[in-house]
Amino acid sequence: MITVALAKGALLKDSVSRFAKAGLDFSNLLDKGNRQLMVPSACGRAKAILVRNGDVPVYVAYGQAQLGVVGYDVLREHQLPVAHLVDLGFGGCRMAVAVKDTSAYKSASDLPPHCRVASKFTHCARSFFNQLDLPVELVHLTGSVELGPITGMAEAIVDLVATGRTLRDNGLVAIEELFYSTARLVGNPLALRLDHGDLQRIIDSIRSNDHPNNFSS
Amino acid sequence: MITVALAKGALLKDSVSRFAKAGLDFSNLLDKGNRQLMVPSACGRAKAILVRNGDVPVYVAYGQAQLGVVGYDVLREHQLPVAHLVDLGFGGCRMAVAVKDTSAYKSASDLPPHCRVASKFTHCARSFFNQLDLPVELVHLTGSVELGPITGMAEAIVDLVATGRTLRDNGLVAIEELFYSTARLVGNPLALRLDHGDLQRIIDSIRSNDHPNNFSS
Numbered sequence: 001m002i003t004v005a006l007a008k009g010a011l012l013k014d015s016v017s018r019f020a021k022a023g024l025d026f027s028n029l030l031d032k033g034n035r036q037l038m039v040p041s042a043c044g045r046a047k048a049i050l051v052r053n054g055d056v057p058v059y060v061a062y063g064q065a066q067l068g069v070v071g072y073d074v075l076r077e078h079q080l081p082v083a084h085l086v087d088l089g090f091g092g093c094r095m096a097v098a099v100k101d102t103s104a105y106k107s108a109s110d111l112p113p114h115c116r117v118a119s120k121f122t123h124c125a126r127s128f129f130n131q132l133d134l135p136v137e138l139v140h141l142t143g144s145v146e147l148g149p150i151t152g153m154a155e156a157i158v159d160l161v162a163t164g165r166t167l168r169d170n171g172l173v174a175i176e177e178l179f180y181s182t183a184r185l186v187g188n189p190l191a192l193r194l195d196h197g198d199l200q201r202i203i204d205s206i207r208s209n210d211h212p213n214n215f216s217s
Numbered sequence: 218m219i220t221v222a223l224a225k226g227a228l229l230k231d232s233v234s235r236f237a238k239a240g241l242d243f244s245n246l247l248d249k250g251n252r253q254l255m256v257p258s259a260c261g262r263a264k265a266i267l268v269r270n271g272d273v274p275v276y277v278a279y280g281q282a283q284l285g286v287v288g289y290d291v292l293r294e295h296q297l298p299v300a301h302l303v304d305l306g307f308g309g310c311r312m313a314v315a316v317k318d319t320s321a322y323k324s325a326s327d328l329p330p331h332c333r334v335a336s337k338f339t340h341c342a343r344s345f346f347n348q349l350d351l352p353v354e355l356v357h358l359t360g361s362v363e364l365g366p367i368t369g370m371a372e373a374i375v376d377l378v379a380t381g382r383t384l385r386d387n388g389l390v391a392i393e394e395l396f397y398s399t400a401r402l403v404g405n406p407l408a409l410r411l412d413h414g415d416l417q418r419i420i421d422s423i424r425s426n427d428h429p430n431n432f433s434s
Contacts, residue, residue, distance in 0.1 A: 038368075051360065143268065144272070152281060153279050
């Protein structure tokens with residue numbers, strides 16, 4: 001049986017709709033009353049596990065799920081061995097460096113060496129500042145990263161920006177983009193190699209559903 | 218001005234009540250409509266920042282908050298340089314090893330070498346299994362750790378157990394306890410050393426509020 005790992009939260013609705021078009025109906029997951037973490041598809045041929053964003057690549061990498069949908073930001077941050085299959089196009093947001101809107105910094109390279117930068121995505125931030133050859137002290141936070149500059153703990157943050165409203169509400173402004181992130185269909189490499197066609201049919205069907213930037217097309 | 222870092226979630230209500238007895242009223246934080254992450258105390262002498270559990274020791278260690286309330290589990294996991302001041306007694310839960318209730322393992326040392334163990338608390342788990350001299354492969358998850366054994370990804374989990382209901386609902390059973398965790402009042406070491414009495418009065422007042430296991434008494 002095929003198992004699909006889906007992320008709770010913002011990506012769930014579109015993920016369910018894309019799998020529905022590929023013939024796997026997990027709409028039970030969208031019921032507000034649903035508390036189950038594992039639900040069968042309506043056809044009974046597959047099941048979905050509902051996990052946190054960051055855990056999707058873990059279940060796919062270990063082969064507990066053959067397919068998964070997760071933001072590119074998570075894939076960049078955790079670097080787990082999963083195959084990137086399709087850029088699904090939805091869930092678009094930017095990984096950006098942001099500072100106080102009263103600050104004089106207009107780009108990341110304006111930041112003073114050894115300043116503190118708060119982020120949930122310290123791996124992404126580390127590699128960005130390394131490429132910039134700017135040594136910074138990264139402070140790992142798990143939520144509300146915008147409090148870093150507000151409390152004076154950090155000069156800047158590296159965080160996901162969708163509409164920009166959270167930044168504005170907190171008097172912050174994005175000054176540089178690290179990369180653009182969208183939802184991706186990922187797969188377990190071994191499962192893909194051993195596949196007799198079932199997985200490939202689902203992948204093809206999801207891929208044919210628009211969006212230009214498919215990796216294997 | 219004194220800044221206090223408080224954790225969102227289960228510990229918040231009791232934390233606010235303990236600070237209220239010490240003369241700092243942060244009850245605004247308990248309003249369901251509150252969306253502010255930083256609120257002044259009713260007296261105006263202090264402010265509270267509302268952050269995620271794991272971020273409390275970060276703000277205290279960096280000195281953005283002089284005091285904070287956080288679970289001992291987080292302190293054990295993140296090992297940041299904060300002073301442990303008072304065991305507040307509430308928020309009690311056990312860090313435990315759990316397995317499927319159909320499993321034959323009766324204690325952690327029954328687990329097979331090199332088996333997989335899923336946890337949000339991989340640092341705590343690592344040091345526990347090291348002491349046991351049992352090599353295991355730790356799988357870091359960020360939520361719903363009980364899915365580890367259910368999906369067959371992990372033989373066991375290391376997780377916080379309060380009532381035990383989540384374990385039971387998922388067909389798991391705790392077989393060994395790593396440690397017992399309660400909420401702790403922590404402080405920034407430098408702020409405590411430079412204190413002219415203001416912080417100490419708050420600490421003393423919170424400490425005098427019962428509970429036997431105070432570290433400095």
